[in-house]
Amino acid sequence: MKRHARQAIGALALATFASPLCAQESADEVAKKLSNPVAAMISIPLQYNADFGYANDGSKHTLNIQPVIPASISEDWNLITRVIVPVIYQDDVFGESGSQFGFGNVTPTFFFSPKQPTSGGVTWGLGPVLLLPTASDDLLGVDEWGAGPSVLVLRQSAHWTVGMLANHIWSFGGSANDPDISNTFLQPFFARQLPGGRTLTFNSESTYDWENQQWTAPVNVVYSKVTRIGGQTMSFAGGVRGYLDSPRGGPDWGVRLVVTFLVPEK
Template sequence: MIARAFQNFAIAGLVSSIPLPAFAQDADLAKQLSNPVASLISVPFQFNYDRGFGPDDGHRMTVNIQPVIPFSLNEDWNVISRTIVPVISQSDVAGDSGNQFGLGDTVQSFFFSPKQPGPDGLIWGVGPVFLLPTGTDELLGSEKWGVGPTAVALKQEGPWTVGALANHIWSVAGDHNREDVSSTFLQPFLTYTTDDAWTFALNTESTYDWKGDQWSVPINFQVSKVVKFGEQPVSFQAGARYWAVAPDNGPEGWGLRASITFLFPK
């Protein structure tokens, strides 16, 4: 009996010691992905499909390349670089406008963020955001240079992450024949991460165009999972979005989103 008890104890100890650390590490990476200013290098490739543009039911496919790179300034502060470079393929988004393929405008943000959470676990970051006119077609970009402030604040407690990211961009230079840019971006978000690294996320990526006096409000729901290929952690994500509000001739109805994110933890 003593031998059997020892054997059962040894087997239970062996089983519990193998998978739990791996699950814990993957879940921790998944939670860091829910934090826009986490000290984690990540390179997402995000695919979006939207339809219903203009009178000819135009459509757009966008792959956003979004590297996030944190840099340590000193013992107390990080600066996090977040870049969004869109690669776009679209058809009849402005009436009978034909097909376009190429780069859209790049959005570059820098967040200065404390390394340790503040009172009540508040995580935050502030900094500048820049609009770079990298569009390769007049229907793919604004042909304007822009700048403005950006900020993010969130709290993580248990499996939950709740927060919001915002910025505002004003155009400061560029083609004088194109309309100026004055745009506010608001992204409240809520995520739930399980112990085995599944994440369920709900957010909006709302934009208010102050020049056109128009809102764009897509509501996104996504499910993601962190897995490892050898030593390389990767997050896979899939979901849908619904355009609750869109500008005149903008997208409507349901769209799709899928992404793959390569993670490089320190």
């Protein structure tokens, strides 16, 4: 895992200091779209998260494969499909629990979103979120089906994107041995667009577990840059996070590296 992290950091540094091959205006526009979770643009982010400070110096490494696929369903509406497929390696996350490697639970979200912002410049989306019991190990995810509502509201100006993504998932079936799920997810985000396809983002990806009355509340600071390698437009990002609150024995801090592949419009 350390070798892969070094390779990702090297790629991030190369993209940060290399001159973009596409026009600056194009890179700026792409960066602005990437700050909008319901933008009509196909993207495939590969998001690597490493979290440290679990009980007994445990750590967790997660690669989230999270394609975003927009589809025009009418003259005025898009359907944005966002899927998160986690691949996890963890070691002593639950005390002296050893290491596990495999898939976590997949969470697809479907946003119905107007193609044009409101007269006040607000973009929004609404739809269902699902929890699929795809975890390959009991310690990588619960064996429960889940569903609930998801909503997104944001506003973009020339240099800022400010918004909130929220959902709630209730379990409705699965293994009787796993506890019920009632989780609220809140993601406020603030992104500052900078010249040259660069963005500085601040967000929190907080979850409140109503069954155990417990927050998990990380705060992320991430820097990203849009560039072109050969004929492929890509975004590279890197950042750190700290936890304002987490369950007992939970993580203290972490790092994030992201490579996003952008699919050109036909």
